[in-house]
Amino acid sequence: MEIYDFSATTLDGEECRLDVYRGQVLLIVNVASKCGFTPQYRGLEALWRQYRERGLTILRFPCDQFGHQEPGDAAEIRDFCTLNYEVSFPLFAKIDVNGDHAHPLYRYLKTEQKGLLGSESIKWNFTKFLVDRSGNVLKRYASTDTPEKIGRDIEGLL
Numbered sequence: 001m002e003i004y005d006f007s008a009t010t011l012d013g014e015e016c017r018l019d020v021y022r023g024q025v026l027l028i029v030n031v032a033s034k035c036g037f038t039p040q041y042r043g044l045e046a047l048w049r050q051y052r053e054r055g056l057t058i059l060r061f062p063c064d065q066f067g068h069q070e071p072g073d074a075a076e077i078r079d080f081c082t083l084n085y086e087v088s089f090p091l092f093a094k095i096d097v098n099g100d101h102a103h104p105l106y107r108y109l110k111t112e113q114k115g116l117l118g119s120e121s122i123k124w125n126f127t128k129f130l131v132d133r134s135g136n137v138l139k140r141y142a143s144t145d146t147p148e149k150i151g152r153d154i155e156g157l158l
Helices: 042-055 074-085 103-111 148-158
Strands: 007-009 015-017 023-030 058-064 128-131 137-141
Touching: 023 042, 023 103, 023 148, 042 058, 042 074, 042 148, 103 137, 128 148, 137 148
Parallel strands: 023 058
Antiparallel strands: 007 015, 023 128, 128 137
8 A cells, every 4th residue: 555545535525536736745633623732733724835846745634533622514614714714725524533433544654654752643633744755654743843843844855
């Protein structure tokens, strides 16, 4: 398996094969609208705007598994992100990132880059995975790792 073998449903209900992102640097993030880390949307959008022409794509996956911090439906999630943070990078349907119903993409990401002390479990919202242009999952970032910090790693891959 490789990252391009997976697909995910967009917020609009369309199936999207990840192979459409082949050759791009990907930053994959589980997000939530009512989280203390939600202001990271500003930094993520800034990264997207700065680097998208050079081959960066940020993929956001809403998740309600941590403190019920993404309770909204698809329209509420889209409106929140657009109105409050002017987020324009790709948005997928709400998923689970842990447990029996974890999305297959996240099961794969977690085995490729483990967390603190070798744990596969996602600890909180805004955990990020960096994927190079060849589809290799290079790094996993904690919720506390800011987009500004990650920007240095992205710059080196573009």
